[in-house]
Amino acid sequence: xxxxxxxxxxxxxxxxxxxxxxxxxxxxxxxxxxxxxxxxxxxxxxxxxxxxxxxxxxxxxxxxxxxxxxxxxxxxxxxxxxxxxxxxxxxxxxxxxxxxxxxxxxxxxxxxxxxxxxxxxxxxxxxxxxxxxxxxxxxxxxxxxxxxxxxxxxxxxxxxxxxxxxxxxxxxxxxxxxxxxxxxxxxxxxxxxxxxxxxxxxxxxxxxxxxxxxxxxxxxxxxxxxxxxxxxxxxxxxxxxxxxxxxxxxxxxxxxxxx
Ligand code: NAP
Numbered sequence: 484x485x486x487x488x489x490x491x492x493x494x495x496x497x498x499x500x501x502x503x504x505x506x507x508x509x510x511x512x513x514x515x516x517x518x519x520x521x522x523x524x525x526x527x528x529x530x531x532x533x534x535x536x537x538x539x540x541x542x543x544x545x546x547x548x549x550x551x552x553x554x555x556x557x558x559x560x561x562x563x564x565x566x567x568x569x570x571x572x573x574x575x576x577x578x579x580x581x582x583x584x585x586x587x588x589x590x591x592x593x594x595x596x597x598x599x600x601x602x603x604x605x606x607x608x609x610x611x612x613x614x615x616x617x618x619x620x621x622x623x624x625x626x627x628x629x630x631x632x633x634x635x636x637x638x639x640x641x642x643x644x645x646x647x648x649x650x651x652x653x654x655x656x657x658x659x660x661x662x663x664x665x666x667x668x669x670x671x672x673x674x675x676x677x678x679x680x681x682x683x684x685x686x687x688x689x690x691x692x693x694x695x696x697x698x699x700x701x702x703x704x705x706x707x708x709x710x711x712x713x714x715x716x717x718x719x720x721x722x723x724x725x726x727x728x729x730x731x732x733x734x735x736x737x738x739x740x741x742x
Contacts (some may be wrong), residue, residue, distance in 0.1 A: 494562035501672060568617060632680075667732070
């Protein structure tokens, strides 16, 4: 299926690895030029070059921490006039509900709520003026069903979800859609670090922790960044113009819900 977005320009935040990279690759495969970002310049440039080589699109890289005001200013300058925005950043650390102080919550809110809002405010007005735009926020399955050890993520991402629910309905008439993609377990570095934490907590091996977590997924495995990227590219496509303010769960059936 031709997604009809060849020649568009996308900012994909936090995209040198994992789910962000999956989104960047899937958009590039559709002929979308990219602004890619991550803190580590080496991995970022390597991923950008692999995308240039594979898909022949233009890729600009901005190595910075996207959760800081300076980083946001740098990224916004490079992405001025972008048609597509994929919001992403690292997830907060696991812990117990008693562990976190105000500063921990502020950090999680900065990463997973206020940073995506800053990019929406920075890029959506231009999309509205031009009459077309797509925003996809990478959030988490934790928005539909809280994950006990990820209380910071449960809290911050739910805040973003409320903001998107209201905002998406205010910009839709100008051809701009905002939706959230909710990853369940995917095979990325983040999953590896959560497996490691689970193994340590239970005194089992990482392989045992992974097998335990896969057994709770009806599909019986972790998702891939390619599957995730394909869903993102569809939400960014011409065909997705009637999908507004939705929370699309990509979890292999893990959360037991009727709707
Ligand atoms: P990942 O494999 O660890 O990749 C994270 C990417 O983001 C890397 O490119 C990293 O590069 C970049 N990054 C992290 N913090 C950044 C920052 N402050 N500024 C700029 N770039 C940053 O993670 P992932 O699995 O793709 O997860 C992506 C998001 O989805 C996270 O918020 C995660 O919590 C959420 N999620 C993931 C899963 C899963 O199973 N994988 C499930 C639910 C939710 P640098 O380190 O070089 O900056």
